[in-house]
Amino acid sequence: WGQEGHSIIAELAERRLDQDTLRKVKTLLGGVSMASVASWADDYRASHPESGGWHFVDIPFDQTAYDPMRDCKPEKGDCVIHAIARFRADVTDCSKSLTERGDALKFLIHFIGDVHQPLHAETRFAADGTDDQGGNKVIVTFFDQPNMKLHALWDTGLIMHTVYNWGAYVTRLQTGWLNGRDVSSLDGGTPIDWAVESHRYVALAYDIPANGVISQAYYDKALPVVDRQLAVAAIRLVRLLNETLHNAD
Ligand code: DCM
Ligand code: DCM
Ligand code: DCM
Ligand code: ZN
Ligand code: ZN
16 A cells, blocks of 8 residues: 555554553654554665565466465565564564564554555466566556556545545544444454455456556445545554554553
């Protein structure tokens, strides 16, 4: 996701955390909001290119299961599945400094978001063995915007076309997808389950007209998936933080 998506997930999560967990989160973050640090991992990446692979997992388009040897290779710079496991351990590791644990929390907030972006759980291989880097090499036209990467359509385009200010998207989800919904069956699972579930939406994401022009019909199909994935990411982030920080001091 782009900044907006990450802020939406973090803000929704912050509003749903246990009070005790929220207090610990605020200590780790030095008092600032979760939304304000939700894209820090992207800034970090600019000066630490070796962290680029932490943001996604390359389950091939035509596969349905995760294979760590195939999809999370160390030579590709690791993957989001391993990154979540590592930072989950780091956030309560008392041999680490408060700064290090705070950074681990910022990474967790970001990567639990990314694993829910369908194109961060996928890459599509061509016959020659090259891949499209999670839709980064597929170019579409989105209403008045030509030359948009399919990946960027899902990171930011669909969100920004719907509401310009991300805070309004938080309201949209609270009054829409999340309103009155029993989420107790949705917050379980492992990061692998979340990636495999994200991957189920990639056929829909690649169902683009031959001329590359995104239609209203595509938008109408895609937006409920964006809503669902943003909301579910927040719910799972809440569960993970409540559980991880529960017994920590
Ligand atoms: N813990 C934590 N934050 C701290 C201190 C401890 O998250 N400031 C966690 C780390 C361990 C557990 O609490 O999971 C017990 O830590 P210890 O063995 O240091 O008491
Ligand atoms: N990305 C991805 N899957 C890949 C490669 C990249 O999801 N196989 C993501 C990481 C960034 C975005 O796409 O969020 C742009 O990547 P880059 O800056 O490496 O082109
Ligand atoms: N914004 C919003 N809702 C919030 C916070 C900010 O809609 N709760 C908007 C205000 C800015 C934009 O998002 O137009 C970028 O804010 P930031 O730089 O804080 O992400
Ligand atoms: Zn992305
Ligand atoms: Zn990212």
